[in-house]
Amino acid sequence: MRILVTGFTGFIGSHFCRYVLGREQDVQVVGFSRNSDQANRRRLSMCDFHGNRLRSVWGDLTDHGAVSGLCEGIDVVVHFAAKTFVDASIKDGFPFIMSNVVGTFNLLEDAKRYGVKKYVQISTDEVYGQCLEGAYDERATINPRNVYAATKAAGDALAISYFHTFGLPVIITRTENNFGSFQNRQKAIPTFVRAAMIGEPLPVYGDGGHVRCWLHVLQHCAAIWHLVTAGSIGEIYHVAGEQELTNLDLAVRILLHLGKPADQIKFIPDRNIRPGHDRRYALDCAKLRATGFEVRQDLDARLRETVEWYRDNLDWLL
DSSP states (O other): OEEEEETTTSHHHHHHHHHHHHHOTTOEEEEEEOSOOGGGGGGGGGOOOTTTSEEEEEOOTTOHHHHTTTTTTOSEEEEOOOOOOHHHHHHOOHHHHIIIIIHHHHHHHHHHHHTOSEEEEEEEGGGGOOOOSSOBOTTSOOOOOSHHHHHHHHHHHHHHHHHHHHOOOEEEEEEOEEEOTTOOTTSHHHHHHHHHHTTOOEEEETTSOOEEEEEEHHHHHHHHHHHHHHOOTTEEEEEOOOOEEEHHHHHHHHHHHTTOOTTOEEEEOOTTTSTTOOOBOOBOOHHHHHTTOOOOOOHHHHHHHHHHHHHHTGGGTO
């Protein structure tokens, strides 16, 4: 099997490459990524790619010429590549439209042209907007409340339209906040660990009561691979740990894991940084469980392991 993994130097994409190549001896991966951030290449250093089973292709999905022919000879596409930082999308949405909408369109066109056997679109719980009670299942109405979420919803809509119109064998997955080693320094857990280690207060938006569910990245990778082999085309699946924390709870847990004072926290007014800040997200994963896969994680143990990794690899945070 030959798999095209877009965004293969990104946080989840690089872990997925490691996961698949470490378990499936008959898989070859073509990794596609922009060559704009040299730091991201460090993520690949954690992987043993067993000879030449990973081929790197550098380019930009928004460049039609760079994408043309990318899917030739490919069996499965797993599309991770996306701009993802909500705050940045609020400041300037254009790069998100180009990456998450135009880039997805270019990839879908090439996948259609070369007749890939399965196309997996990796998406987010944020397309539904906030969920104040209960949890959304896959039939919920999308209601994105920021530019990043809107562009991911648009990419999903394009993907499912290619299933209906052209018969492209599309699966869409939507996940929650992932965590693990080598995550972007701007994300919550790396940001909190860095602040704690250099003696600064942890910056918590608003009143700290915003709720997020958390999933370890390797559980996400395992679920994606399961859906590559067992998922039904034309379907949407939620991939989540269904374990939630307020942002304040997360910050306090990190401080305690590092032996720092639990009150080493600074609340940051978020009205101008993230207007309309979604209060809570939550996904129902019954449909994924019905395929024979269930996320299993000890959230506190995995969080402690992740915090310790950043503590021991401070150069990644600086």
